[in-house]
Amino acid sequence: DAGVIQSPRHEVTEMGQEVTLRCKPISGHDYLFWYRQTMMRGLELLIYFNNNVPIDDSGMPEDRFSAKMPNASFSTLKIQPSEPRDSAVYFCASSLAPRNTIYFGEGSWLTVV
Amino acid sequence: EDQVTQSPEALRLQEGESSSLNCSYTVSGLRGLFWYRQDPGKGPEFLFTLYSAGEEKEKERLKATLTKKESFLHITAPKPEDSATYLCAVSPTSGTYKYIFGTGTRLKVLA
Numbered sequence: 660d661a662g663v664i665q666s667p668r669h670e671v672t673e674m675g676q677e678v679t680l681r682c683k684p685i686s687g688h689d690y691l692f693w694y695r696q697t698m699m700r701g702l703e704l705l706i707y708f709n710n711n712v713p714i715d716d717s718g719m720p721e722d723r724f725s726a727k728m729p730n731a732s733f734s735t736l737k738i739q740p741s742e743p744r745d746s747a748v749y750f751c752a753s754s755l756a757p758r759n760t761i762y763f764g765e766g767s768w769l770t771v772v
Numbered sequence: 773e774d775q776v777t778q779s780p781e782a783l784r785l786q787e788g789e790s791s792s793l794n795c796s797y798t799v800s801g802l803r804g805l806f807w808y809r810q811d812p813g814k815g816p817e818f819l820f821t822l823y824s825a826g827e828e829k830e831k832e833r834l835k836a837t838l839t840k841k842e843s844f845l846h847i848t849a850p851k852p853e854d855s856a857t858y859l860c861a862v863s864p865t866s867g868t869y870k871y872i873f874g875t876g877t878r879l880k881v882l883a
Contacts, residue, residue, distance in 0.1 A: 663815075702816075702859070702873040715870060750815055760806060761871060763815035
């Protein structure tokens with residue numbers, strides 16, 4: 660089975676530009692998570708969805724961040740406008756149900772200059 | 773407040789030198805505790821899930837154990853290919869369904 664698929668793998672953009680990260684969860688999984696990883700703060704949950712509905716977005720740092728899940732096989736995380744402090748690795752993950760293991764994608768490495 | 777603390781932050785071992793990594797947690801109720809391995813430039817790779825105190829899981833040179841306050845990841849006779857960052861996460865029963873990750877232990881096994 661294909662794992663969680665993320666794109667782009669690497670993105671370098673200028674401050675002020677819009678960034679869109681994409682994720683395809685594992686087929687059949689009904690929970691989708693967006694995490695951000697930095698050296699200073701480790702892995703932080705930004706938002707998660709259940710059955711395409713956002714359940715908890717308390718980790719979204721600012722209004723510049725938004726996430727959508729238009730269908731069961733696709734989600735986006737958008738940053739507009741981007742700032743240098745947004746530079747991090749953004750992971751998408753999915754799981755089948757509560758108490759179940761979540762599986763991570765390979766990450767999107769974002770650098771904002 | 774729900775919290776996960778991993779120790780040590782970094783660990784260097786000689787090949788064959790067994791050791792243990794610690795994950796201490798504070799949660800009102802535990803839905804599950806998870807161990808992941810992360811290689812540089814990669815996403816976390818699932819290793820184990822533990823649900824209740826006394827539970828143990830094994831995979832090759834790795835063994836995970838769980839008590840009511842902490843979990844250990846025991847590494848027996850490690851090899852250089854075991855070098856990675858090992859992450860611990862807990863899913864608490866309170867609040868919404870989310871995982872809380874520790875900051876990880878960076879393991880380096882020298883040949």
